[in-house]
Amino acid sequence: MKISFKKEGLNIELPNFAKVAPQLEKSAGIILIGTLILLSLLAFAYFYSKDLILSYNDSRAHMDMARLIIDNLKPGFAQLGGVWLPLPHLLMLPLVWNDWMWQTGLAGSVFSMFFYVVSGIYVSKLLAFVVKDKFSVVICTLLFALNVNLLYMQSTPMTELTLLSFSIAATYYLLRWVQSDKLTDFLLLSLAVLLATLVRYDGWMLFLLTALSIFIIRLRKVLISLKEKPFFVKVRIALTNSSLWGILLMYGLLAGLGIALWVLWNWAIFKDPLFFLTGPYSAKAQQAVISGAGKLFTEGNILLSVSAYWWAMADNVGLFVFLSALIGFLIAIKEDKFNDTFVVLLTLLAPIFFHISSLYGGNSVLVLPELKINVTEGLKGTLFNARYGLMILPAVSVFTAYLIKKGNFIRWLVLVLILFSYLMMAKEAYVIDLIDGQMGSSSLRVGDVSTWLKENAPGKGLILTALSYNNALAFSTGFDLKRFIHEGTGKYWQSALENPQEYSQWIVMANGDVGDPVYNALIKNNHSNFLKYYDLSQKFDFLNVYKRKEVPKNFVYIHDEQFKVDDANLRFIGVNSYDLIYRSTGEIASTLSSAKASGFEVVRLWVFGEGDFNVLQPKPGEYNEALLDNLDYILATAGKLNMNVILTLSNYWEAYGGVRQYLKWVDLPNDKPSDLDRFFTDSRVRTIYKNYVNAIVLRKNTLTEINYRDDPTIMTWELMNEPRSSSLSTANVVNDWFSEMTSHIKSLDKYHIVTTGIEGHFDNLSINPYTTGPTINDVSNNVSIDVLSGHLYLDYFDPSVSANNFSIVNLWTAFAKNAGMPFFIEEVGFSKKPDDNGGIDRYTLYENLLESARKNNLQGLILWNWALKTDDSFGISPLDPGDAELIQLFKSYSERLKNDV
């Protein structure tokens, strides 16, 4: 460059590059490839440095899909699955075994980058073939290569670039073949389409359109050769032309081989050739949740489907570029007049046909802000799968070239518009495909979940989670893939969905009904029964993490339908000693030690008393410290004797205050049974009850210095003695109260079992004559309840199921087993007077009952009532010589029950 100052102005002399253009043209190929490689590397470096490579959940899923073939609880090629097409994952296989390549996403990005370069080369070749004008070729190749959405996608392990390269190559070779008729071009075309059909299903549409193009072009050729003949004759001859059908058949066999192989694979692995179309992980099935919520707006709506894909294209390539291409397309129609070149170029529009038909058919979802619709909630639901529009970029490049070559003014105007569009898009916040991956529905931000898991779930414990979350979690936690139980782990997966506690230490699942199979299995279909074994450890935005309960040593816990302590089953005979807390410490010690000596392992007692000055709770919030000291003493003593206690926290009946006293405190009527229902619903009463529960559960034993909630002596907290609703129709008020109070206690004490105190009535009046609720059926449906219980007195039940053979025990245990809950009888008593028992002496009754209990795997029974005094009704006492034989019977069965387990 030379600058000189002349009289008329400043002169700048520049070299004329047009002179060196021919030399540059010779090296055009190298310059093009060099530029594409440089752009590819720069883009990757930029997005990698910003940690954006794996933003898409699908990008992690693709990496996992390949990795799972070699690193899995159940490795093998079957991990390729039956929905996503296999080629991208097979390509990644040689690299993905390396932890670093896998974790960084590079094992997939390398291929995207490679195919980006290939795509750029083929776009350039195609442009050179079609428009000839060199300026247009250069500009439109750059239009393709510099698209920031493309540069982002080529940096990720997604499959778009792989498909694009095969698609453009297919169009290029089709064009060449149409003009040259060479077999090599035909074979290369077939190969490109075959590979495209194994990358994404869009490739299948390409297969159809290329076949259609071949048909039209060949048909036209035959028709032209028959120009002398009448039209219908020509058509008839053409349609029976063997060459036409021969070529189509050959094309179908070669290019369609991938599709055929995929169908066969689905058949072989999943026993259904159309598994990819109809299986539980097919696109249609995945959209079912959105469709079910009435938010798959494009389904059956052609205008919205077109509009959705229109904006996807515009947002990906830039609106003004897109409009330029549209004008270019009209020019192409005018200039090419539907000639063979134009027909071939129409194959570049395959993505339009594919996506619009998919959207309309409900197989796909595509959401963009311009549509002003939301498939979920918040910003996330306004953007989903925006990248689908990127597939139109080759067509946009080619048709824009038609416009650019039109003339100087338009050329520069379009150039400015392209430059402007691309500058506007060259900002992270405007790269629509990046935003979708980061914030749209295509993203899955599990960073907080994985951070939490890394801190709280190290080690080897297995994690049950669906593949859709597993992909993201596996990456961001860096855990060994063998720790995850997901759809690809065969029997582990099936078993874990039925009995998660057998395998999984952790469960990560959706916190709502969004189609998560783990959620469906454990919460929707199994009524959250898994919560017996798991605690909700942490809630996140859309995921919950559950941890298998780890009960401290000596605590009684529930596993399946059994009580357990330190992995051993616990079946027991216990005694009620309802008023133990109101006894002196001496009596307490003797009562407990004599019970222990008689083989009883569990004592049930009443930890309530309301309204009177000498009971546990004289007034709301006022507690009798002396009696609480007694409770401390009971627990300390029972603990020493290695016994468990069941603490009943309130009474439905009037004894010791009960429900009526609670109602009196808040000035509610308490005469009729229906009045008593108010106990369970009145917020003031519920608050008094909760406060009382707080005082007991959170108490620290003054003798042992152990917090009650940490004391394994306590076997269960029982909400109430014999709670009832006034009628079957109001059972829900009590059942709801159970839920609320159980949750409340569990929020204070995460280890102890909570029982309800129900008497175990069935809703079958032929078994029991009671018309009050809640029945055992109601309670078994309450997901917050862990245990079922019954009270057995002969007048409670029809003689046919009680005294005669105690088949009631069988009914109870069978029912509980079916409900997946343990069952125990927490009160059973027979009168000492045979006349009260239908003439049967109580020894015989107990013997029959105990035998029935043993046979029916009853978890426990608690006798009514053990005291250091004699009576002539139901009591059992070590001081009553008449009970000695009976006590021996209990002792022997206590041993037998222990040994039976």
Add this chain to the structure above:
Amino acid sequence: MSNRSNIIKINVLLMVTFIITTVVLGIIVKGVAGNLSANDVYNLQARTQPFELSPERGRFAIVQSLFEYRRLDFPKEVARYVIPDLAYRDGKFVTLFPPGVSFISSPLYYLGKQFNYSQYFSFLTVSIFAIINVFLIFKIVALLTSNKYAGILAGLIFLFSTTALPYAITLYQHHFTTFFILLSLFLFLKKKSITSLLLSYFVFALSFIVEYHAALFILPVIVVITLKFIDIKVGKKIIVKLSYSIFVAFLAFVVGIIPNLAFSKYVYGNMFQLAGTVRGVKNVQVLEPDIEAARSNSEQAVDSNKSLSNFFQMSNVANGFQVLIASSERGFVFYAPVMLLSIFVIFVFSKSSDDNKKTIRLVFVVQLLILILYLMWGDPWGGWAFGPRYLIPLFSCNSILLGVVLNKYGKNLLMLALFSVLFIYGLAVNTAGALTTNALAPSKEVESASLPKVQYMFNFQMISDNHSSSFVYNNLLNQYFDLKTFFFLIISVVSVLYLINLILLYRSEYEN
């Protein structure tokens, strides 16, 4: 008729047109009597009052601060009425607007103050520029087509049949932006001269102080004017000859940009700080009385999200298109449908001279730029407004094309009828807006949708209800007739003026 008498006739017509235009604008300018205090302005924010919306308050505030308080930042009593277009910087309440509109209206404010009409006179500044814009359109069309009737008609269409009218009588920037664009186009059409070049660069620089993107709209014109002074010869080497005038023109640019830089330096502490990018103060509480609270509220005075590029997004285009083109609340199809007729310029273009083709292309590019920019604008509604106010500069360019179309189809009765129907429709709609209120909320802001779907129906309703914003009507003419009569009177006068020009246009070919 002889040429001389023809010229006299045209000049008389031109004079009559401008007199009537001046009178019409003069009697519909929004206002109240008196030299207003800050408190008065604060209390004049109701619908139909001269400060019903924040843009006019924000711009008037600078003038008021300048003359009444001798400062460019705002005293607290002024700041109070500037909210929400108020910023706080370095202990001072400052404007969020470039100050050009305020500066230009200052002389008339001062003059009006002498007659106790400071507000009315300052608003009148905009009307004067609107009339100049009509004149510039007339001149440009006349230069392009040699048809002065077409030029007058194009000017009338711009002012009376688009939203240019309601914004010609209140303190907004649009007519100033339009003026700079039209002036630069006019300079482009003038014979190549150093004066034109210097003036165009000066205008280019000056436009920044009115509205930053005005400069962007002018840029293509500046580029082509500059190209007139660059000679490129391609041979073995490429020789680029740059006239020294370009460097002088650059100096003119520097001189023109100084007021803007000086203002930014004084007010924001940084001469390159753009007004709209300063963090706004939205809460009146910060004005009371603890100034330190305001300071802490504005610790980060520059809002990182308010960079100029963030205002414009491609993703806004769909919405922008719907709002500015087709919506019944702001779409130009509803407010200035006569603009659609510029499509016929396509048929004129191919038969135009090369020079005219260049001009038409240039006008097209400027329009495209304006359209693209505002389609990408986050708030295409222009806040509470009457019609598509952002498109006023585009309408001025489009009116030039309409002048070209009218020249071509001046004897086509069907076309003239079409023009007339659409002109009178636009005249009625925009006169209704001008006489009543611009305070129409975007429908997205009004949940209860108290406004009719076609928002200008609300203005017609206000005409019926006799609610006028016109200073002259409210203070004088309302004694003689109601608003509806006044409305029809204005429409009639302007329509007659238009039709006379149209008839003369129709007959002009035969006369010539």
